[in-house]
Amino acid sequence: MSAVHLQIDGPIAQIVLDNPAKLNAFTPEMLAALEAHCTTLERAGGVLGVIVRSEGDRAFCAGADIKAWAGLSPFDFARHWVREGHRIFDRLARLSKPTIAVIHAPAFGGGLELAAACDIRVMAPSATLALPEAQVGIVPGWSGTQRLARLIPEPVLKEMALFGRRLDAARAHGLGFVAEVADDPLAMAESIAARLAHASPRAVEVAKYQIHAGVGEDRAAMIEALGGGMIGASADRAEGVAAFAEKRKPIFPAS
Template sequence: MADDRIRSTIEGPVAILTLDRPAKLNALDQSMIAAIEDWIEATEANRDIRVAILTGSGEKVFSAGGDIAAWAGLDPLTFMRDWVRNGHRVFDRLARLRQPLIAVLNGHAFGGGLELAATADLIILEEHGRIGLPETGLGMVPGWSGTQRLVRRFGPRIVRRMTLAGEMFAAEAALAHGLVDQVVPKGDGLAAGLKLAGDIAARGPVAVQIAKQLINAAEGEEQGAPIETIAGALVAYTQDLKEGAASFREKRAPRFEDQ
């Protein structure tokens, strides 16, 4: 990886990305975001990977979000063009990862850390962790789809409580409100994530990936891409495509037949 604070490991068919900056509460800066994008590209390209896990190092915090020291001194235009847009692009790519993504929250997920976790298809939270969106308490708004993806995935009322009132949710409350899918004892998150990943990896990989795309489309995460992807795959099995490719190679008009 381009940044040693982003660790990548592989266990069988499972790729694991770990935020490894515990001294700074696994807060993200631009270099780390770029490294996450590199990991996305490598994971997408690896045909042996069926499931991915996103987690953090340390015992207290999954991620405190964006590193204030990295963005506080930026002028408004640079903040908008670089910090916000780069984060959006990478988080969008993560949410649309070909493989199912499991977020294992080894502790608190605040602000950008929660926005990062929300890119996952399934979320596991260790029992000591809390989640929330504290940005308005700092005089700013959520910038990496906290008012967009989180509303689609968690619902507007709960996001209003986190964003407007600064409400934090402990693990059991987060589970009750559907913000996470599992709560596990402290220290058991990664093991639970690997078990869940194993359950997913045992299923038909093509069916799982297509189902993920269809769910994303229904949710509004992706629009035309899943339809075109599935249509393209269907056409790839037809005689039409074989004849079209052959006619191109042979520099002649195609001779399509009824099917």
């Protein structure tokens, strides 16, 4: 059984990392489960938002399980571990439903990249953020130097990635990377997510697409999704489908 669970109970789903003995560090099986859960959520009717959290008191996520990649050849490390992890985190980032990361404890390396892939983040006062990859002879590989560069000022990101400096909750909040700092971050995240019940799911989804197109998060796909939605709601689409089914030429109105 995977150590990443999906809980759907009402309009707010939860993705839960449940490998506290290893500080919720990602294994290949956990990455595969995360990707599968994203696919399930994309097609889950009635789900308005997603909370990403983890079990255990010691870490939100310590990143990638070193034992899972230490024995890989350089080519396999780049081709499989880095590229597949990057693709799966992108899948989470581009989920059509809003996502909230609950950082109740340290989020290091891939754990910070996981939180960055969510739309907003809620953090406990004692939690910290770090990119310690250089200390083990590697570099961030799951968007730590790319997506994070859009979310954290360049000098701060360099402090973390080059010098190993940790970012505390107060500074992360001041930089806008964290939406709220709360003693009970899960309760805060649930309170924020509850507001989705009073918003149009379609409007929320389109707004997320627009923002992603604006900041460069898979801009090409977001623009085409917006265009597809616009034409899909038009009379032209209905006429084109009907004409195809009836084996005739379509008659599109001029306006």
